[in-house]
Structures are given as C-alpha cells and as structure tokens.
Ligand SMILES: [Ca+2]
C-alpha cells in the first residue's frame with residue numbers, strides 16, 4: 067500500500083475566498099460551503115427526469131437543490147418531458163455560465179444564464195422567440211428542493227411565516243387532459259378513472275421573496291425576483307418522489323430576458339465539513355488489516371494521530387492504541403488520510419477517536435462475518451419471488467401478483483427501455499394471452515417486472531453459490547402448489563434449491579410457451595408501472611376484455627374492461643437465448659435429484675436454444691458481417707479496459723482469431739457450463755482453445771472464467787495460469803494508487819456496486835486458488851468498502867444485518883416508506899459530475915444510489931459466500 071508517512075503539510079489546494087461565489091476551474095460556482103452547478107449534469111440519463119440534473123446546489127456538502135431548468139409542469143414527474151441541452155458556455159471573463167435548452171416536441175428553445183453576483187447567483191431566462199401558444203401558462207423556470215432536508219423547516223414568503231409540510235397535504239385542481247403537456251413518448255403517468263381530467267397541484271405560497279429554512283443555517287437559502295412571481299409547490303402531491311418546487315411561469319408573448327431570480331444560499335462562516343471516518347461497520351476479524359480511511363474537507367487540517375478506544379466488559383473506555391495519521395492525498399473534492407490499527411487483534415468492542423470525532427462502536431472478533439448473507443437469503447430474496455403470496459409472521463409482503471397472466475405485446479416502444487418489434491416472433495397475435503407465464507421468477511428491483519436477462523443472472527448466481535458451497539440453510543417455506551412463501555418457516559428443503567427452481571420455472575415456461583426467451587414480462591401501461599404498494603394490486607387479476615367499458619367487470623367476475631394486463635415482449639434475441647441455454651444447462655445439473663422433471667425440461671430447452679441461437683447468429687453473420695461483429699463484440703466484451711488506443715497488429719490478430727474461434731466453437735463460458743452439466747469432453751476442449759486469447763485480450767474481465775475452470779482442469783492448466791494471476795495481483799494493488807479505498811470506483815449513471823462485487827468475487831477466488839500470489843489481505847478490500855469504508859458517509863451498503871450502522875433507506879418495493887428491505891445491497895456512491903460522490907440515506911428515490919436489484923443482490927450472495935469461505939478456512 068502507498069503511504070506517505072506522516073506528511074502533515076497543508077494541502078496544495080487553493081482556498082476559495084470566503085466571501086464571494088467564484089467560477090472555479092471545474093466549471094461551477096464556488097465559495098466555502100457552497101457549490102452551484104449549472105448543467106454539469108444534464109437531462110441525459112436512462113430515464114427522463116432522474117432528479118439529478120440542471121442547476122444543482124451542493125449546500126454544506128449535501129446536494130439539496132437540483133432540477134433548475136425551464137420545465138413544462140408545476141411539479142414535473144419522472145416521465146414529464148425534459149429539455150435537451152444543446153449548448154453550454156462557460157464565460158470566465160464575466161463569471162457566468164449560459165445553457166441553451168430545447169424541447170423538440172414543441173420546437174421551443176430557451177437560454178438560462180447564471181452569473182455570480184457577490185454571495186448570490188443571478189439566474190436569468192432568455193427567449194429569442196415567445197413561449198409557444200400551447201405551452202403558454204405552463205412553461206416556467208423551476209428549481210427543486212430535497213423534501214427530506216426541508217420538511218418541517220420554516221420559510222418566509224414576503225414576510226409571511228410558514229413551515230414545509232412533512233407529508234403532502236396541499237390542494238389540487240383538475241384540468242382537461244387536452245391541457246396536459248405531452249409526457250414521455252406520449253404515455254400517461256396517471257389513470258384519470260374515466261374523467262378525462264388530470265390533477266394539477268396548487269401552490270403552497272406565492273410572492274416575490276422567499277427565505278427557506280431560517281431555522282437551519284446549513285439549509286437556509288433566499289430567493290427573490292422583481293420581475294416574476296415565485297410559486298412554491300409540493301411535488302409529492304402527484305408522485306411520492308417529487309421535490310418541493312419553486313417556479314416562475316414565463317410571461318406570454320415576450321422575448322429577451324423574461325425571468326430573473328437572485329439565489330443566495332447561506333454559508334456558515336469558516337465552515338469545515340465533519341470528517342467522514344470510513345471503517346467496516348460489520349467489524350474485523352483479528353488477523354485482517356484494519357485501516358480506516360478518513361475523508362476530510364479541503365479546508366481541514368489533518369490530525370497527527372488517531373486512537374482506537376476499547377469499551378470494556380465493565381462499560382469503561384480505554385485507549386488501547388494510538389497511531390500516526392498517514393496522508394493519501396486529494397481525490398476529487400476531498401482530501402484523504404488513513405489510520406492503520408491492524409496491530410490491535412484482541413476481540414472486543416471498539417471505536418475510533420479522531421480529534422473530536424468519535425465513530426460508533428464495532429467489533430473485532432473471529433465471527434463478525436458469519437451472518438453477512440443471512441438477511442439477503444432469508445428475507446430479501448423470498449420477498450422478491452413473483453407469482454407467490456409472501457408472508458412473514460404477522461405481515462404480508464404481497465399477495466399473488468398477475469393472476470390473469472401475460473398478453474402478447476403489440477408493436478410498442480416501451481417506457482422501461484424495452485421495445486416490441488413489428489413482428490412478434492411468436493405464434494401469438496398481439497393482445498392474445500400467452501398461457502403459462504405467470505409462474506416463478508423474481509421481481510426485477512424497485513419495479514415488479516420480470517427482466518429475463520436479470521432473471522438468468524439470478525438463477526446462475528444461485529447455482530454458483532449452490533455448486534460451490536452447497537448451503538443447506540433452510541429458513542423459508544416455499545409451496546409452488548399453494549403459491550405461498552412463508553419466511554422463517556423451515557420446510558426441509560435448502561432455500562437456495564427452491565430459489566433455483568423458482569427462477570427456472572419462469573424461464574423454462576418462456577422457452578416452452580414462446581419458443582425462445584422473452585425480453586421482459588412487463589407493464590403495459592405506465593400508470594401501473596410506477597406502482598408503490600402490494601404487487602398483487604398492480605393489475606386487477608381479471609383478463610382484459612376490450613368489449614367491456616373501462617372499469618367494467620363481466621357478470622361472471624372473470625374479465626374486466628381495464629387494460630392493465632402485463633405484456634410479454636417477445637422480439638427474439640439469439641444472444642439472450644444463448645445466455646439462457648448456458649443457464650438451463652447449469653440448472654438441469656443443480657435440480658437433478660430435487661426436481662427431475664424441471665431438470666429434464668431445462669436440459670431440453672438448453673440444447674434446443676443453443677442450436678437455434680447459434681444458427682440464427684450464423685445466418686445473420688452471413689447476411690451482415692457488421693452485425694456479426696456487433697454480436698461477437700457483445701458476447702466477449704472485446705472493448706476491454708486494457709485496450710488503450712488503437713489495437714496494435716498483434717492484438718488485432720488475437721481479436722480476429724478469438725472471434726473466429728467463438729464462431730466455430732461457441733461461447734467460452736457456455737462451453738464451460740455445458741461441460742459441468744454434461745461432462746462431454748468437447749465442451750472443455752472448446753473452452754481451452756479460447757481462454758488464453760481471452761486472457762491476453764482482457765485479463766480483468768476473463769480472469770473469473772479462467773478461475774472457474776480450475777476444478778475441471780489439470781495441474782498444467784493451473785501452472786499456465788500463474789503468470790496471468792500475477793498480473794491480476796498487480797491490477798488489484800494498482801487500485802491503492804488510483805483512489806484511497808483500493809477498489810474499482812464507478813463514475814457512471816448507476817453507482818458501481820456490481821463492479822465492486824465482481825472484483826471482490828474474483829479476488830476471493832484468486833486467493834483461494836493462488837494464495838501464494840494473491841494474499842488473504844486483498845479479500846478485505848471489497849468487504850471494507852461495502853460495510854462502510856467509502857466516501858460521503860460510513861454506513862454499510864447492506865441493509866440491516868451484521869453492521870452497527872447500516873444504511874436505513876433504500877429504493878425497492880418499499881420505496882414509499884423510507885425504510886429498508888433486510889439484506890438489500892445499495893448501488894452505492896453515485897458520482898455527480900464533476901467531483902461529487904453521493905448516497906442519500908434520508909431519501910430513497912434515487913435508484914442509481916439506492917435501488918437493490920435481483921442480479922446485484924444475488925451476486926452479493928456469491929461474494930459473501932466466497933468471502934465467508936475464505937475467512938472460515940484455516
Ligand atoms: Ca425493470
């Protein structure tokens with residue numbers, strides 16, 4: 067590890083003038099305690115309004131304001147239109163940032179210019195052409211405030227006293243649907259119950275000057291406008307994930323500078339952010355390295371030492387270790403130092419004392435990791451079993467969903483990033499019931515659809531955990547016949563086998579009924595996709611009958627005129643079929659002896675899909691060479707991280723040979739799975755012919771597959787693998803140079819937990835098979851990160867179990883409730899450009915930081931199982 071021993075110099079960071087907001091080198095306005103970002107993050111995520119864009123304010127370290135833009139609604143929802151940023155100019159000379167944004171649907175362009183004016187910014191909206199007739203009265207400049215940081219705080223509007231409501235209870239009116247600005251792709255977020263009218267919130271207050279949070283110096287902010295009326299709304303009236311919205315409607319028929327606001331966030335004089343002491347909330351086993359990473363404000367001066375304090379059995383506290391603080395250096399906006407207390411090995415209850423900051427307590431003990439996967443396997447996973455009634459003690463998590471089954475999707479461009487092509491690729495007509503699909507499967511995440519790709523991963527993850535560790539844990543009653551799941555009720559069958567069975571049941575049904583894999587089984591209408599509540603109430607459980615009127619039920623009570631039935635999106639993807647074939651082969655192996663009938667069905671589908679999908683790809687390849695390139699790129703991830711710049715000649719040759727081999731021999735990992743399922747030698751030969759080129763081309767990506775093969779291979783294989791593992795070990799250690807936490811950190815639109823877990827799994831296996839190359843110390847990198855040693859805060863990303871201070875709020879089936887489903891794993895630290903990491907623990911709704919997914923959480927089960935295995939080996 068790279069330490070600069072005790073270099074307690076002042077850091078070479080330019081201090082920002084305590085007085086005025088200045089445009090900094092990173093292109094945002096800054097003064098101490100305040101960052102004002104102007105479209106550093108624009109509206110270009112996977113979905114429309116992700117509450118992550120436009121003008122944003124990071125106020126005493128918390129991003130409490132965002133969404134500053136010209137918008138078409140009082141309180142925009144996720145699927146309301148967002149403007150496309152067409153130009154952004156930073157004018158250093160005048161200290162301003164100008165952004166041009168455009169609504170193509172309405173041919174409507176506006177420009178927002180933000181200029182530093184002392185401690186405030188001026189936000190001005192400019193129009194070259196007047197607001198289009200259709201949008202007059204609706205288009206306005208909006209700025210949104212995080213409810214969880216403003217509720218119960220006071221505010222003054224033109225001197226009138228008020229308080230932000232804890233819960234949405236303001237007033238609304240209804241207006242004719244014809245007046246509603248178009249929503250994403252023409253979908254509707256609401257069910258108007260046949261009234262032809264939509265709901266529009268009324269403002270909480272209006273005026274020309276608002277002072278928010280006069281009672282909280284960290285949140286206090288003053289906004290005024292001479293030329294426009296400010297209206298304050300509660301966005302939660304329409305959608306629980308709405309924010310408080312302040313807006314000014316753009317005037318009709320005007321051009322030029324049409325709206326001007328002055329926005330002044332209050333800054334606490336000489337404010338220094340509290341140190342964030344990252345450590346493992348689950349605790350530490352006695353022999354492992356124990357290094358706290360301390361995140362410091364750039365205006366903070368590091369302490370010379372920190373202490374490890376023990377809480378003894380009599381309740382007394384004593385300092386048992388004092389060590390030097392070691393500097394790591396700057397990483398994005400903060401400065402990092404480390405405190406190494408590995409020397410302390412005695413089991414006990416401890417906390418860290420750094421200056422005046424004390425952490426909560428944690429354990430050092432041989433058994434701290436024993437239960438890290440229990441909440442995930444016993445609680446989170448069974449709650450996500452679709453087509454079942456799920457009970458826990460006195461509580462029902464959900465009834466049996468989607469009793470009416472799934473209809474063939476018509477041609478459609480869906481809202482959850484799916485589409486149905488012009489042909490169905492099935493024998494079914496659009497809207498026809500596809501029988502037998504309402505069985506098995508797992509809810510995707512915070513939504514309740516069956517994402518086929520994710521469900522394939524889930525079954526594979528369970529199989530992997532089963533084949534490697536044979537966990538016999540039985541805490542769950544599962545009856546497919548009763549369609550009933552009861553938590554904490556053993557039924558004599560290992561739960562993991564029942565989860566493999568449950569996932570396989572749905573996927574085999576897809577292959578059998580549809581003839582190939584569906585893309586997804588998902589909602590047909592947007593107004594039940596954003597469902598918050600019992601999954602059984604998403605649809606009415608009755609078959610949709612278009613001959614009935616909407617909301618009408620047939621005399622026999624079996625059909626309704628409400629078009630709420632779920633759809634199967636069936637456009638054929640041979641790549642998805644290949645992945646399913648791999649999974650079915652492994653599932654048939656795992657289920658043999660437990661559910662022989664399902665095992666046989668899975669093997670039949672595996673062989674058929676493997677053959678058909680390979681043929682389809684070959685046909686396509688012959689027809690379109692370029693498509694082949696894409697197919698194979700998709701399959702083997704050729705564009706790996708270690709391909710820097712243009713590939714050289716040698717690399718080009720390797721890539722060509724690798725592609726050719728893949729076309730001839732099939733996917734390398736599939737071959738390995740098929741060998742495991744059938745023990746037919748040709749599959750292993752096909753694997754062996756490809757693995758070395760794959761390792762040369764992309765070591766990080768293919769190391770796991772190489773390690774997975776070890777149980778099937780001879781000693782020569784392992785010897786040949788050694789130099790690659792040595793290179794992989796260097797790759798692991800290089801993360802100590804890249805960031806203070808020593809793990810891969812993702813900067814994408816979804817925080818990086820999947821990448822961190824993958825890395826962790828591979829490091830565990832590399833250590834298990836090559837302990838002399840990859841030392842045991844390396845396996846703790848990922849556990850430390852997951853359980854609290856990370857930027858922003860030090861809470862464990864895994865809900866509830868094992869940790870002293872787990873995160874409390876996640877995005878999932880429970881997302882309206884500000885709670886956690888036990889065992890959930892958060893995506894983690896979401897990076898906001900240009901330099902801010904974030905994980906809200908008081909606001910669940912940002913999926914990129916708080917949403918647990920079935921693929922991610924079952925990946926965590928593998929990581930946890932492997933990690934426990936390493937720790938329990940002597
Ligand atoms: Ca989904």
Ligand SMILES: [Ca+2]
Nearest residue numbers: 540542559561
């Ligand atoms: Ca069981």
Ligand SMILES: [Ca+2]
Nearest residue numbers: 606607608631
């Ligand atoms: Ca229905």
